[in-house]
Amino acid sequence: xxxxxxxxxxxxxxxxLGRTLALRCAxxxxxxxxxxxxxxxxxxIAVEVRKLGRSALPVATxxxxxxxxxxxxxxAFDEYGKIDALVNAAFPPTHRKNVLAMDDEYLxxxxxxxxxxxxxxxxxxxFVAPLMVSAGSGSIVNLTSMSSRIAYGGRSDYAAGKAAxxxxxxxxxxxxxxxxVRVNAVAPGLIWSSVLEDWIATTARDEGISYESMLxxxxxxxxxRRIATxxxxxxxxxxxxxxxxxxxxxxxxxxxxxxxxQ
Numbered sequence: 212x213x214x215x216x217x218x219x220x221x222x223x224x225x226x227x228l229g230r231t232l233a234l235r236c237a238x239x240x241x242x243x244x245x246x247x248x249x250x251x252x253x254x255x256i257a258v259e260v261r262k263l264g265r266s267a268l269p270v271a272t273x274x275x276x277x278x279x280x281x282x283x284x285x286x287a288f289d290e291y292g293k294i295d296a297l298v299n300a301a302f303p304p305t306h307r308k309n310v311l312a313m314d315d316e317y318l319x320x321x322x323x324x325x326x327x328x329x330x331x332x333x334x335x336x337x338f339v340a341p342l343m344v345s346a347g348s349g350s351i352v353n354l355t356s357m358s359s360r361i362a363y364g365g366r367s368d369y370a371a372g373k374a375a376x377x378x379x380x381x382x383x384x385x386x387x388x389x390x391x392v393r394v395n396a397v398a399p400g401l402i403w404s405s406v407l408e409d410w411i412a413t414t415a416r417d418e419g420i421s422y423e424s425m426l427x428x429x430x431x432x433x434x435x436r437r438i439a440t441x442x443x444x445x446x447x448x449x450x451x452x453x454x455x456x457x458x459x460x461x462x463x464x465x466x467x468x469x470x471x472x473q
Contacts, residue, residue, distance in 0.1 A: 212240030213453040218291040220244040220283070222274050222335050223301030227404055228354075230256050231441040232298060232448055237265040239449060244287040244294075246272035246335075247301070274301045274331030284338040293346060296452040297339045299332045300354040302372065307365035321368045328372030332379055336394075340383070344390040351392065352451045353380045354444075357400040357467045373398075377463070384461035393460040395451040400467025401429060403438040434469025 219236045223229050224245040233243050237260045245253035245260075245267060253269035260267035268290050272283045287294055303324055308317055336351055343349025359377040362370035377396055384394035401407060415425035430436050447464045450456050465471065 212238075213449055213455065214296070215240035217241045217295040217452075218244065218287065218293055219296040219298065219452060220246060220287055220294060220335075220339060221298045221300060222246045222272070222331070223299070223354075224256060225249070225252050227406065228402065228441045228444060229300055230259075231445050232300065233260055233267070234263065235442070235445040235449060236452070237263040237267070239453070240265070241296075242266045242291060243268070244283070244290075245269045246274070246283050248273050274299075274335055275326045277334055280334040281338050283335075284342065287339075288342055294339055294342045294349065296350045296352065297335060297343075298352045298354065298448055298452065299335050299376065301327055301331050301335075302354075302369075303327050305366070305369045309365050310367055324368040324372045325375060329375035329379060332376045336379075336383055340387055340392060343392045344387065347391045349392040350452050350456075351380070351383065351387075351394040352448050353377070353394070353396045354448070355380070355396045355398045355463070357398055357465065357471050359398060360473060361471060381461055388460055393451070393456070395456065395460060396463040397444060397447040397451065398463050398465050398467070399439060399444045400433075400465075400470045401438045402444060403440050407438070430468075432470050433467070434472075437468055439466050439468045 219241045221232050224233050225247045233256050236243050242265050243260050245256055247253045250271035257267035257269040270283050270286055272279045353376050355377040356373040358370045359373035380394050380396050411425050412422050415422045444466045447466050
């Protein structure tokens with residue numbers, strides 16, 4: 212197994228990709244610390260992890276609350292005595308709106324997105340990385356996005372937040388490398404899910420075209436002519452979290468079915 216008896220913290224371990232990451236880590240032998248704002252959510256995922264024969268520690272955590280993140284790191288270390296990998300995957304739901312159309316309420320939502328993606332990644336790294344430094348090894352994996360390098364109108368919150376996490380990862384890779392701690396990024400494009408299906412249906416309806424036509428428009432921009440899955444994104448995260456990538460830091464692995472070559 213890639214992560215036999217490793218301890219992995221997943222920040223943003225909610226439904227969808229967060230759950231997929233947790234279960235894939237467990238199947239590869241890891242014990243998982245699940246962090247998200249809603250305790251019931253991570254407790255439900257913890258039940259699934261334990262059914263796979265691995266332990267799970269669910270901790271209600273708002274990644275932009277300094278005290279909560281500090282407690283998360285302390286509880287994880289007290290429970291397991293080490294942290295081998297940290298996956299920063301937290302990001303709030305976003306709503307498409309052009310900059311010039313933003314009212315005061317949306318400006319606050321915009322700033323919150325940046326706080327979660329950038330400050331949340333910073334806090335998680337700040338309080339978890341010292342435990343890795345003390346051990347002389349560890350891996351931090353930031354979930355960024357294709358949008359961190361190519362942005363679209365109406366998605367400035369998402370693009371700016373992911374870009375901030377991306378560049379923060381580079382700085383951390385440089386800072387932590389001498390201590391044996393690696394920092395890399397996985398940058399998905401569209402990820403196939405029920406949420407994406409609903410979004411495609413909504414945008415198709417808004418444009419007065421069929422769901423099939425809208426889906427085809429997207430996949431035609433991808434070299435593989437299909438949309439990547441949550442499981443494929445998780446495989447990239449596992450690669451960076453494991454010793455398979457022991458000589459790699461400061462890198463970005465794109466999982467976008469060939470929509471962007473960079």
